[in-house]
Amino acid sequence: MRVSTLAPILSATSLASARVIGLSAPAILTPNSTFTLTLLTQPYFQPVSDIAAVWGFQTPTQANPRGAPYTLGHFTNSSYLGPTKSNTLKNVTIEAVVPAELLEGKDQLLSVAVMSTYPPYAGPWTQAWNVTVHVGPGQNNSDLMSSTEVGWDESAICYA
């Protein structure tokens, strides 16, 4: 009985599976413009349900040049991901707004946290990545900052 209940779950792993492994954004962000926040993806051995992305901006300081640990900062915004933006080997793109309040001429740390659920029992997992960008005129999509180094993660995955 137990085996036949699990069978449909196991066969789902033969479908294309991918997960988010990083972040990419224009190296220059111009206040009050829109930009493409890209979630980089990679094949994964099992399907992952990405639920939502939330991002924010903070000014690097001498004490925290890579941002205050476990924070996203200010001007947070979020986007639902869901089935259409999960398990895709194409990068996931989000149209985001550069806050009009960001000071030109300064660097900002742009962080994104992605909450996903992982098999087999939908264990929630939040992972965050960040890039340092410059604020000023001249934003374009040919010069990007990317990171695949996990900034922090919080997992509640339970295999019991």
Ligand SMILES: *[C@@H]1O[C@H](CO)[C@@H](O)[C@H](O)[C@H]1NC(C)=O
């Ligand atoms: C931001 O852009 C909108 C139109 O896209 C404009 O109405 C608004 O005045 C701008 N705000 C600032 C602070 O530049």
Ligand SMILES: *[C@@H]1O[C@H](CO)[C@@H](O)[C@H](O)[C@H]1NC(C)=O
């Ligand atoms: C995903 O985005 C990165 C950086 O923007 C790019 O280098 C890479 O080619 C993209 N991958 C795909 C499959 O489009």
Ligand SMILES: *[C@@H]1O[C@H](CO)[C@@H](O)[C@H](O)[C@H]1NC(C)=O
């Ligand atoms: C959040 O994103 C939406 C959609 O891009 C945009 O209309 C809204 O102004 C953003 N809010 C903030 C606080 O950036």
Ligand SMILES: *[C@@H]1O[C@H](CO)[C@@H](O)[C@H](O)[C@H]1NC(C)=O
């Ligand atoms: C894009 O921005 C970079 C700096 O981030 C600059 O070096 C490059 O010339 C710009 N390209 C275009 C086409 O504007």
Ligand SMILES: *[C@@H]1O[C@H](CO)[C@@H](O)[C@H](O)[C@H]1NC(C)=O
């Ligand atoms: C940004 O990522 C780096 C690793 O690339 C990490 O050391 C740092 O704590 C992260 N910052 C935040 C605010 O998450």
